[in-house]
Amino acid sequence: MQVVNRKGEREDVRFDAILDKLRRLAEGLDPNWVDPANLTKLTIEGLYDGVTTRELDQLAAETAASLVSQHPDYSKLAARICVDDLHRSTKDQFTDVITDLREYIDPESKKHAPLISEEVYNIIMENAEVLNNHIDYNRDFNYDYFGFKTLERSYLLRLDGEVAERPQHMLMRVSVGIHHGDIEKALKTYDLMSNGYFTHATPTLFNSGTPMPQMSSCFLLTMQDDSLHGIYDTLKQCAL
Structure with missing residues (x-):
């Protein structure tokens, strides 16, 4: 065989x-x-x-x-x-992966369809050596099976259907997307997340560093009253 x-x-x-x-x-x-x-x-x-x-x-x-x-x-x-x-099956260097995500061309429209924002891309390139050298890929091996498969299925960015990011790439992308030019804080956030001390919510992991970095989580409000007035007063409160 x-x-x-x-x-x-x-x-x-x-x-x-x-x-x-x-x-x-x-x-x-x-x-x-x-x-x-x-x-x-x-x-x-x-x-x-x-x-x-x-x-x-x-x-x-x-x-x-x-x-x-x-x-x-x-x-x-x-x-x-x-x-x-x-x-x-993925590239070693964080900046190589970020470049691929930034320069992505949609195969159907043939148009530039970047998965990384221009601002975050420029920050990463300006600090390429520091960010590349700081990432510890051995920490990828700390996940259990369910945790890794969840990341693979939903969180790691893909190119043409294939996973392009490693978990450490994702965590560094998220960290820079949050702190932008404050590299010291970005590295601290990366270390804390990659060592399992905390994680950000799903919208942050999905969107940080992307062209549409919507990172707020859902939240719940109690209706002021079980009536049309109560419902719309609550919506008004949200809007204001």
Whole structure:
């Protein structure tokens, strides 16, 4: 049985190569419960001839996630497999990713459709070395499977349907989008978010740094009275 690698070349499925990778990604997890050899065996059982290495990674991650009832560390391993795959398919430099997002051309209209605002783009480029050097991509491996898949599905920016950002790219984009030219505060915000001390609300993570940076969250108001007058008085209060 053969797999198709990222270069489009076919090669034989090697149990030891898959096992070595899973052992590397499982470092620091509970060795009494997390069994890379068994996970490799289960993964290979689900393969077919001509599967791509990306599909192999996806199968390994899904298989690891299915074992989470045995030990929660399997969720961490599943996420690490996904992150490792994402790192192989995305650019390393934060500024390279931001440039791609800024210069994006819509394939249908053939028009410039930037995903990053001009102001934020210029700030990032002016501070490229500091921002690039500050990002710690190892922190991407701190997510569990559910957390990473949530980011991948909804939060990380895409180009032509493919995820272009890594979690650390997103967090730095959000930080600069909030603090603009105050790079010291942007870096502090990035560190706090990437180390899990806090996170911003969904609208901020979605939109910070983009051409339409609408970052306010929803909020609830109690109607003044259960009547038309009460409803519209409440709306008037919001408007004012």
